[in-house]
Amino acid sequence: xxKYWWKILSIICLGVALTAGVLTPLSPGISNITPExxxxxxxYTINFYCQNAHLLSNQNSLQCFLSADSGKTMLCGKNILVxxxxxxxxxxxxxxxxxxxxxxxxxxxxAINNDMDGTFAEFSAIKAVRDTTKNDVLAPAKCxxxxxxxxxxxxxxxxxxxxxxxIRNLYFHVPMWFAMxxxxxxxxxxxxxxxYTFKIDNDIVASECAKVGLLFGLCGxxxxxxxxxxxxxxxxxxxxxESAAAVGLLMYFGYLVxxxxxxxxxxxxxxxxxxxxxxxxxxxxxxxxxxxLTDSLHPGNGGxxxxxxxxxxxxxxxxxxxxxxxxxxxxxWLVSIRYRIRKLQNKIESA
Amino acid sequence: xKKTLLTILMLLPLATFAQGNDVADKFGNFLRESGKLxxxxxxxxxxxxGIIAMLIRQEMKLSRLEKKITxxx
Numbered sequence: 001x002x003k004y005w006w007k008i009l010s011i012i013c014l015g016v017a018l019t020a021g022v023l024t025p026l027s028p029g030i031s032n033i034t035p036e037x038x039x040x041x042x043x044y045t046i047n048f049y050c051q052n053a054h055l056l057s058n059q060n061s062l063q064c065f066l067s068a069d070s071g072k073t074m075l076c077g078k079n080i081l082v083x084x085x086x087x088x089x090x091x092x093x094x095x096x097x098x099x100x101x102x103x104x105x106x107x108x109x110x111a112i113n114n115d116m117d118g119t120f121a122e123f124s125a126i127k128a129v130r131d132t133t134k135n136d137v138l139a140p141a142k143c144x145x146x147x148x149x150x151x152x153x154x155x156x157x158x159x160x161x162x163x164x165x166x167i168r169n170l171y172f173h174v175p176m177w178f179a180m181x182x183x184x185x186x187x188x189x190x191x192x193x194x195x196y197t198f199k200i201d202n203d204i205v206a207s208e209c210a211k212v213g214l215l216f217g218l219c220g221x222x223x224x225x226x227x228x229x230x231x232x233x234x235x236x237x238x239x240x241x242e243s244a245a246a247v248g249l250l251m252y253f254g255y256l257v258x259x260x261x262x263x264x265x266x267x268x269x270x271x272x273x274x275x276x277x278x279x280x281x282x283x284x285x286x287x288x289x290x291x292x293l294t295d296s297l298h299p300g301n302g303g304x305x306x307x308x309x310x311x312x313x314x315x316x317x318x319x320x321x322x323x324x325x326x327x328x329x330x331x332x333w334l335v336s337i338r339y340r341i342r343k344l345q346n347k348i349e350s351a
Numbered sequence: 352x353k354k355t356l357l358t359i360l361m362l363l364p365l366a367t368f369a370q371g372n373d374v375a376d377k378f379g380n381f382l383r384e385s386g387k388l389x390x391x392x393x394x395x396x397x398x399x400x401g402i403i404a405m406l407i408r409q410e411m412k413l414s415r416l417e418k419k420i421t422x423x424x
Contacts, residue, residue, distance in 0.1 A: 022391065165388040172394045212405075219401040223394040230390045334405060341412055348419055 006329055013326025020319045021171035027152050028053035029159030030122040033110055037127045043093045055082045058114035064090045065145050066108040073098050076143035094128055104130045118149040158313050162231050169227050175327040176220035183331045184213040188280035191273035203269035208338040212331050217249045232297050240291040241298035248283045
């Protein structure tokens with residue numbers, strides 16, 4: 001039993017990542033608002049379409065408002081009518097006071113607040129156009145909104161506009177690369193060990209690690225391109241991060257080809273070990289450093305903020321770290337199975 | 352045994368429909384309304400397909416070795 005603890009840990013971690021990663025609800029968010037454009041000095045009925053909200057059961061604490069200039073201008077919804085958990089309508093009177101000075105157009109953020117869902121908003125949701133024919137109506141543009149909770153009162157993942165539900169891929173696509181990097185590091189370490197000891201076992205570990213790492217890399221790049229299709233618009237965008245990852249994987253393919261092209265065991269092991277160390281040393285700057293030097297669509301590169309700065313909140317972390325541990329240990333498990341089969345093969349063939 | 356399993360599997364979708372539109376609606380909404388969830392499932396399936404493909408190849412290798420041993424004895 002003691003021998004298997006890490007396999008059990010891997011299963012538990014993957015179970016947590018799969019169940020919690022798929023089943024945890026998203027935070028509430030506003031998906032659509034109609035009409036998108038209004039003219040000033042008139043009353044409009046605005047439709048709010050929300051996701052993952054609990055509007056019906058929290059009508060007592062429901063507030064619905066539009067704001068601009070970071071809360072200095074605020075319009076409160078009147079006659080709020082909740083149609084379902086996901087839809088409500090409210091009347092807004094757009095007066096001239098929302099326009100400061102001579103501005104003709106103002107973008108208003110729309111927000112909903114209740115006790116359970118906290119505050120959720122869509123920024124620049126409504127475009128207000130100033131009606132210049134009528135000018136001197138002065139009504140207060142401020143209304144009293146008392147916000148008790150800004151965060152949802154249930155365990156949830158953040159709601160992000162383009163990502164929406166695909167934010168859950170954080171537990172499947174991202175750990176692929178984490179696991180790959182860790183396993184390839186093990187591979188490089190065993191290559192160094194081989195060059196010190198010239199024991200063939202070290203070479204076997206290094207090559208099996210490279211193969212499993214390559215599998216994770218392939219899974220990572222295919223899942224990444226699927227995710228890119230829904231968020232960036234195309235399967236392949238020639239993004240620096242994508243290209244660098246592809247080049248890196250090709251390098252490791254080259255490593256495997258090199259191995260199979262040398263028949264002599266010792267010579268193969270020695271050449272492969274040296275190449276493996278060099279490839280790892282090139283691979284790290286290739287996928288972690290170079291894409292950061294230029295603009296990239298991928299989070300964490302160029303001027304693009306990484307997941308950890310605003311998307312990876314504490315709720316996501318709770319499941320993200322077990323996911324990394326789980327997938328990495330699964331990789332180690334695969335390596336150990338491959339290693340044992342290779343050892344067996346060598347024994348049988350030499351006997 | 353195989354037959355019963357197959358029957359149960361074939362009846363499963365019926366069972367979900369039998370529970371009425373409510374459940375079907377809820378599930379439909381779960382997939383549709385909450386946007387882009389299908390990518391997550393596609394990603395999970397891809398990863399498992401990759402890992403299972405590797406396991407199958409290892410199994411084939413192992414069977415070959417087993418055959419070799421039995422032939423030698």
